[in-house]
Amino acid sequence: MASLFPASDRCWLGGPGSVELAHWQLEVDGADDGLVTIARDHALLVRRHGGAEAGYGADGGASGMLRVEQVAENGPPEGFEILTPEPGRVVVRAADRRGLVAGFFHVWNRGPGAVSAGRHRPATAIRMLNDWDNMVVDAMGSVERGYAGPSILFSGGEMVDDLSRFRDYARLLASVGINALCLNNVNVNDVETTLVTDRLDDVARAAAVLREYGIACYVAVNYAAPLTVGDVDTADPLDDGVRAWWRATAERVWGRIGDFGGFVVKADSENRPGPFRYDRTHVDGANMLAEAVAPHGGTVFWRCFVYDNHQDWRDRSTDRARAAADHFAPFDGQFADNVVLQVKFGPIDFQTREGVSPLLTRLRATHVAIELQITQEYTGQQKHVCYLPELWRDALDTEIGWETDGGPRLYETVGVHTGRHNGFVAVSNVGADPNWTGHPFAQANLYAFGRLAWEPSLTAEELAHEWLRATYAVPDAARDELAALLLGSWQTYEAYTAPLGVGFMVTPHTHYGPSVDGYEYTPWGTYHFADRDGVGVDRTVATGSGMIGLYPPAMAARYETLDACPDALLLFFHHVPYGHVLHSGSTVIQHIYDSHFAGVEQGEAMIRRWHGVRESLPSEVSAVVDVRFAEQLRSAIEWRDQVNTYFWRKSGVPDARGRLIHR
Ligand code: GCW
Structure with a gap:
């Protein structure tokens, strides 16, 4: 039995000042028989497949305002339907556990009185978080670029014994539609390298917690693992020994965790090992791993944050903003079907404002996840209020004009060519701080990321109000003031x-x-x-690095000339x-x-x-x-x-x- 709500944490899921639903619990017991139990105070509602009611608990179900049922019929994966058969009664129906959890939280986050009947399904298949948690505290601390205290998962080189805080985290992520989590930092150090070898029991423990909430477990792997912890003397992706090592490793991982998600890889990036060391391409590297995990249904998230970080500042011919597109665009269509290229939204590095990554406009036959950064590395480190949905909206609403000037907007392109296996990944902002995110208002960014990944057209304003309603029980006027405080904070920063x-x-x-x-x-x-x-x-084609020429022509025309270039991006391009x-x-x-x-x-x-x-x-x-x-x-x-x-x-x-x- 898994309770979906923490009793004590200061978050939209409960805690001081949170909405009245702090007393509710949803319990999901064994996905397979579809038994779902909801408790409010001590009243239980239990429904089984097909809607047959199994019974009420404790006080006779007097507070049965919300029923959740699992239907046997095939619905869209992760989708749900809200029915309002009579005033004051809300029914959530779904075909699978993820849909049930999502549907329940849809009602929870708004309050039963504020939902209307309708069908919902996520716009994207990938809604993933990357935790940058280290097992050993290093120069970057316990969480790289973490501003909310130490890791909730690792301490002193080990995974913590008590996963209750991690369970709350899983619940929190499920409540906004996140369906995948990578446990460790993409910079994989020595100890973390052994997560997929000697430490599988730990990974299995974390995966079991995530499973309760329909969240797939991923691990960031060290590209050079066959060399550093294996018995192979190279990490050349075309070497038979390397391929065999990863195949055997994948067999052990999935043998232990049958529904494991897969691997996240930062290769040839900021001094991390990768296929370049062996004069191989990223297609060689990614497809080698993809081949190893494919028999198990696994996915490889391959990050495209590849650039020369040993550049001579005197060298004006190298432009970091070109790097990801130069490295990856030529290989569009050559990556295996279970590879997802993970691309930062901007071509430099999560800055307060950047032109969008040209690589995102060039991948037409490759699965793509747009990477955002919830942790406020460059946006005030959770000491400043900086409400990020406005930044994300700005990037995601960029018209990329493949064929003509104008649309589609960036967010509308996710998955249009390759269908499934596309979506959003973000770097998480949580830590062991009692309010999860250091600044209580930084919770809004985490909340909004999940909701945006599910429904990428939501406005920053809608998301602010939704988060506030789900978090603080305050009068409408106060909520409006708090929303006004968040909105515009990015522009202020x-x-x-x-x-x-x-x-x-x-x-x-x-x-x-x-x-x-x-x-x-x-x-x-x-x-x-x-x-x-x-x-x-100067990134113009005419006199600069030519980076603007990596965009589709009509889009490039919007940036190439001083007349056309918007003020907000002027110095980015000129x-x-x-x-x-x-x-x-x-x-x-x-x-x-x-x-x-x-x-x-x-x-x-x-x-x-x-x-x-x-x-x-x-x-x-x-x-x-x-x-x-x-x-x-x-x-x-x-x-x-x-x-x-x-x-x-x-x-x-x-x-x-x-x-x-x-x-
Ligand atoms: O923004 C930079 C950060 C690094 C980070 C890197 C990345 C995990 O400064 O700390 O490393 O990006 O995205 O890989």
């Missing part, structure tokens, strides 16, 4: 950080706070090229003089000053709004938010002053409005 899409002005290594030239002379390929005359990266006049009418240098002053003012306005609404939330939530807002404002001021001072010193152009810029 952008306004006080790096200007006009230029990206990467962060402190090296930690990626928190400003350091305008921090990466300028490093091997990482993330440059802004600011000098006394201008700033930005190097311009400080006096260049934007479509907004402002010059670039004046925009930099104005936007940084405005960003801090918007941050102050957010805090005023927060003060008007903070009393409506439980004190433990407000106390954390207060502390984080203080840091957000401090950091925003630091960004404003460093960026404005830097550009004043470079350009010598004074602020037209004469505000204080430190010299």
